[in-house]
Amino acid sequence: MTDNIHPLTRAALPGLTQRYASEKRFRLIGLSAVVLSLSFLVFLIGGIAFRGMGAFVQTEMQIEVSAETVENHTGSSFALMRKISLENFEASARSERRLSVSMVGEGADEDLENALADLGSFSGTARVWVRASDDIDVAWKADLDPEMMTTLRPKQVEWLQALANEDRLRTSFNTGFFTNGDSREAERAGIGGAFVGSLLTLSVCLLLSFAVGILAAIYLEEFAVKNKFTAFLEVNINNLATVPSIIFGLLGLAVFLNVFGLPRSSSLVGGMVLALMTLPTIIIASRVSLQAVPPSIREAALGLGATRVQAVFHHVLPLALPGMLTGTILGMARALGETAPLLMIGMVAFIADVPGGFTDPATALPVQVYLWSDIPERAFAEKTSGAILVLLVFLLLMNLTAIIMRKKLEKKW
Amino acid sequence: MTVTEKKTADQQAPAEEPKIVATNVKVSYGGRDALHGIDLEIVARKVTALIGPSGCGKTTFLRCINRMNDLIPVAEVTGSITLDGNNIYAPEVDVEVLRRHVGMVFQKPNPFPKSIYDNVAYGPRIHGLASNKQELDKIVEKSLRRAGLWDEVSDRLEAPGTGLSGGQQQRLCIARAIAIEPAVILMDEPCSALDPIATAKIEELIHELKERYTIVIVTHSMQQAARVSDYTAFFHLGDLVEKGETEALFTNPKDERTEAYISGRIG
Numbered sequence: 254m255t256d257n258i259h260p261l262t263r264a265a266l267p268g269l270t271q272r273y274a275s276e277k278r279f280r281l282i283g284l285s286a287v288v289l290s291l292s293f294l295v296f297l298i299g300g301i302a303f304r305g306m307g308a309f310v311q312t313e314m315q316i317e318v319s320a321e322t323v324e325n326h327t328g329s330s331f332a333l334m335r336k337i338s339l340e341n342f343e344a345s346a347r348s349e350r351r352l353s354v355s356m357v358g359e360g361a362d363e364d365l366e367n368a369l370a371d372l373g374s375f376s377g378t379a380r381v382w383v384r385a386s387d388d389i390d391v392a393w394k395a396d397l398d399p400e401m402m403t404t405l406r407p408k409q410v411e412w413l414q415a416l417a418n419e420d421r422l423r424t425s426f427n428t429g430f431f432t433n434g435d436s437r438e439a440e441r442a443g444i445g446g447a448f449v450g451s452l453l454t455l456s457v458c459l460l461l462s463f464a465v466g467i468l469a470a471i472y473l474e475e476f477a478v479k480n481k482f483t484a485f486l487e488v489n490i491n492n493l494a495t496v497p498s499i500i501f502g503l504l505g506l507a508v509f510l511n512v513f514g515l516p517r518s519s520s521l522v523g524g525m526v527l528a529l530m531t532l533p534t535i536i537i538a539s540r541v542s543l544q545a546v547p548p549s550i551r552e553a554a555l556g557l558g559a560t561r562v563q564a565v566f567h568h569v570l571p572l573a574l575p576g577m578l579t580g581t582i583l584g585m586a587r588a589l590g591e592t593a594p595l596l597m598i599g600m601v602a603f604i605a606d607v608p609g610g611f612t613d614p615a616t617a618l619p620v621q622v623y624l625w626s627d628i629p630e631r632a633f634a635e636k637t638s639g640a641i642l643v644l645l646v647f648l649l650l651m652n653l654t655a656i657i658m659r660k661k662l663e664k665k666w
Numbered sequence: 667m668t669v670t671e672k673k674t675a676d677q678q679a680p681a682e683e684p685k686i687v688a689t690n691v692k693v694s695y696g697g698r699d700a701l702h703g704i705d706l707e708i709v710a711r712k713v714t715a716l717i718g719p720s721g722c723g724k725t726t727f728l729r730c731i732n733r734m735n736d737l738i739p740v741a742e743v744t745g746s747i748t749l750d751g752n753n754i755y756a757p758e759v760d761v762e763v764l765r766r767h768v769g770m771v772f773q774k775p776n777p778f779p780k781s782i783y784d785n786v787a788y789g790p791r792i793h794g795l796a797s798n799k800q801e802l803d804k805i806v807e808k809s810l811r812r813a814g815l816w817d818e819v820s821d822r823l824e825a826p827g828t829g830l831s832g833g834q835q836q837r838l839c840i841a842r843a844i845a846i847e848p849a850v851i852l853m854d855e856p857c858s859a860l861d862p863i864a865t866a867k868i869e870e871l872i873h874e875l876k877e878r879y880t881i882v883i884v885t886h887s888m889q890q891a892a893r894v895s896d897y898t899a900f901f902h903l904g905d906l907v908e909k910g911e912t913e914a915l916f917t918n919p920k921d922e923r924t925e926a927y928i929s930g931r932i933g
Contacts, residue, residue: 479739549776553839556734557789557846558766567788568778 298645301638308639311427311440312390313364313382314357314416316341320376323369334362334383342412352409358386358440360429382423387439387632389413393422394635401631430639434605435621439632442625444640446607450520450600450615451589453608457524458531458588463581465528466535470577473536474543475565494533501530502597510598518599518614526594531584538580542573575662582655586648592619618644685710685850685880686731688747693726696740700726703745704906706899708850713872713881715895715912717888719932722901724884728852731882732768733761749850766793769843773855775835777827777842782819785827785838786810789846805845812878813841814871833864840871844879851875853883857890869894888928892916900924902932 263269318337326333335354342353361383368381385393388404395401397417402410416422433443477483505526509515515522546569554564595601600616601624608615616624618640625637684707693701701723708714716724726735733754735741746753754764766789777785786806789795796802806823810816815837819830827838836856843851853872857865872881872894885891891898892912899909900921908915908924919925926932 547776549772549774550778552734552737552770552772553776553778553842554788555737556732556765556770556772557792557842558762558764559788559792560762563792567792572779 301641301645304635305638305640305642307394307635308430308642309427310394310424311429312385312393312422312424314385314389315380315382315421315423316357316365317378317380318365318369319378320374330362330366334365337365344408349408352406353412355386356389356409356412358384358390359436359438360384360441380421382425384440385422387630389422390440391631391635393417394424404631430636432607434607435603435616435624436605439630439636442633442636444618444621444643446604447616447618447621447640448643449607450523450604451617453520453611453615454523454527454595454600454617455585455589457521457611458527459581459585461525461528462531462535462584466532466581467539467577469532470536470539470543471565471570474540475569476561490533490536494537497593498530498591499593499597501526502594504529505594506597516612516614518602518604518616519612520600520608520615520617521611522598523595523600523615523617524611526598527588527591530591530594531588534584534587535577535581538583539573539577542576542580543569545576546572575659578662579655579659582651582658586651586655589617589651590619590644590648592617592623595620596623618647683710684708686747686749686882687751688727688730689745691727691730691743691745691747693723693730693735693744694742695738699904701730701904706906706909708880708882709897710880711876711878712896713876713883713894714897714899715891716882716884716899716901717886717891717927718901718907719927720886721903723904724899724901725854727901728854728882728884731850731852732765732770734770736761766846767848768850768852769846769848771836771839771843771851771853771856774859775832775839777830777835777838779826779828781824782810782827782830782838783823786841786845789842793846795846809841809845810838812844812875813837814867814874815841831864833860833867836860836864836868837871840868840875844875848879850880850882853881855884855886858886865890888916900927902927 258264263273316337317340319340322336322340323333326336334357338354338357339350342356344350344353364383365381368383372379372381388402388409392398392402392405392413397413402413405413413422429441430443431448432445433441434446436442473483473486505522509522509525510517515525550568550572551564554568555561559567595617599614601620602614602616603624604614604616606613622637622640622644625633625640686706686708688704688706688708691701691704691706692699704723704727706727716728718724729735730743730747731749731754735743743755746755748754749764749767753759778788780788783806786809787796787802790802790805796805807816807820810819815834818834819825819838827835830838836859840851840856857868860868869890872883875881876896883891883895895912897910898912898915900907900915900919900923902923908919908921915924916928919928923932
């Protein structure tokens with residue numbers, strides 16, 4: 254020991270250097286874990302966004318229309334479109350005629366009809382924009398990368414190059430992606446049907462699980478006698494929260510479809526199944542927020558001669574509600590992203606129409622993603638990513654609502 | 667009650683008719699005895715203080731008087747407590763009616779997280795004591811005045827009750843309790859969470875309130891019991907050791923445990 258050592262430095266306390274080192278190590282490990290998970294997230298979201306952005310735009314091609322052709326084909330826009338395709342893309346051999354017709358996409362005849370209506374009467378030739386087929390769409394969005402044109406015939410590539418050289422290709426916002434139902438043709442397929450299906454399913458789910466869940470939580474927390482039976486119930490509610498969701502799908506199949514005979518593939522049954530799945534989550538979250546209300550509030554109300562129901566509904570519930578709503582929204586967000594139980598009750602079927610009611614056959618956003626991801630056609634890859642993006646945006650919005658609600662409604666006591 | 671009347675009442679206090687009579691009250695929590703047979707008479711329009719060391723059962727006894735112990739599933743109460751001669755543990759008694767007549771102020775101020783007005787108006791509302799808004803306004807004002815809070819809050823009745831200071835909150839709770847005109851007010855250590863100045867205000871208030879209400883107060887502070895109460899009951903380990911007029915009990919305790927407690931040797 255020398256007098257040179259300052260008594261308040263690490264030199265005076267053996268082992269402190271190692272303690273500092275271990276603290277530093279721990280911080281580094283923690284930081285790298287955060288960085289790692291963040292980078293995975295960025296990679297995932299970025300990848301999906303990069304691929305999915307294309308789904309929101311649609312390639313269109315400009316074609317020449319002569320007034321004469323239009324006059325000869327009044328009444329059938331389909332035949333007119335066919336004729337115009339043949340005129341635009343000169344096909345000599347018979348096999349090439351089919352190729353020329355498949356340059357334009359499904360629904361191009363509707364685009365043509367609308368464009369002609371806007372144009373009014375004209376003489377000579379006019380140029381109108383119609384949507385391109387999915388193969389053209391994929392190729393154009395990839396800047397005519399030869400790798401992305403393997404599905405096109407040499408003749409089609411030639412036509413495509415010609416269109417590109419004359420600046421007769423463009424991309425425009427794809428409203429059909431948001432309004433159309435599902436389709437086998439990528440240029441026509443949209444998430445409109447799945448989106449409405451998801452909304453209908455979620456509203457059934459919300460109605461059922463919120464009402465039942467909150468009442469169950471209030472009863473269990475505020476009124477039920479604490480005995481072995483309620484303890485047993487509590488354990489089982491917690492167990493239910495961890496049951497794999499596909500089991501709930503099987504339950505729905507067995508009970509709602511087979512016993513009650515409710516319509517298959519309908520958003521009604523989908524909502525009921527998701528409500529079963531969400532119930533435990535809502536009950537648990539609601540009970541926790543009821544427990545968080547200080548007992549002094551109940552005592553104050555009861556001490557004034559309020560009945561238990563009055564004490565709960567006048568004082569406890571308003572304080573617990575923000576927490577309950579947060580739990581409900583988080584449960585709903587989980588239900589929105591759920592696929593497996595919906596597969597079991599037939600919501601995985603190909604449904605081209607946008608559902609108009611709770612008993613109509615419907616599908617849901619995550620199921621649509623699942624369906625599209627199975628299709629080998631290249632154009633559906635970006636549709637899949639686009640649908641995922643929409644789903645993610647909705648999940649984000651719901652979670653944001655939950656956070657805002659919690660901050661706004663929270664009362665201090 | 668005039669001053670002279672009050673004095674004569676004080677002199678002949680023990681003979682006065684009791685408001686509450688507890689006879690052989692026993693309480694056990696899940697088989698563990700908390701009170702073994704309490705006999706106590708509480709005189710109308712007087713302040714009775716329950717004192718004793720922690721865990722002696724004074725709060726338990728207080729909560730028997732408005733049956734708040736009913737809320738604890740394992741609590742078992744035997745014996746009888748009468749209010750104006752009616753047994754409050756009779757099977758036909760509705761606790762809501764009982765609590766309408768026996769109000770309570772708790773240890774920690776517990777205003778509802780609502781406006782000051784709504785806090786006071788809640789009791790009259792649920793019991794239908796006011797038929798219109800004017801009547802309710804009157805009740806609220808009267809209660810706040812009696813609780814000595816009116817001058818401080820009359821301009822912000824819509825402000826949240828939880829935004830008041832601790833002492834104001836406790837007076838708000840007293841206003842809330844007296845808004846339904848109970849006959850008895852139970853106070854469970856009402857000043858234990860307050861500073862000396864707020865405590866002094868509450869004690870002053872208790873003095874004023876006893877002209878109208880019978881008050882039972884649990885307190886840890888012997889000085890407070892001496893200052894505010896007319897009668898004192900000393901509890902120790904679940905027994906009622908000694909009861910009597912406050913002055914007599916403090917100056918001339920009969921039981922040695924009482925003496926030990928008030929002289930600071932136990933507790």
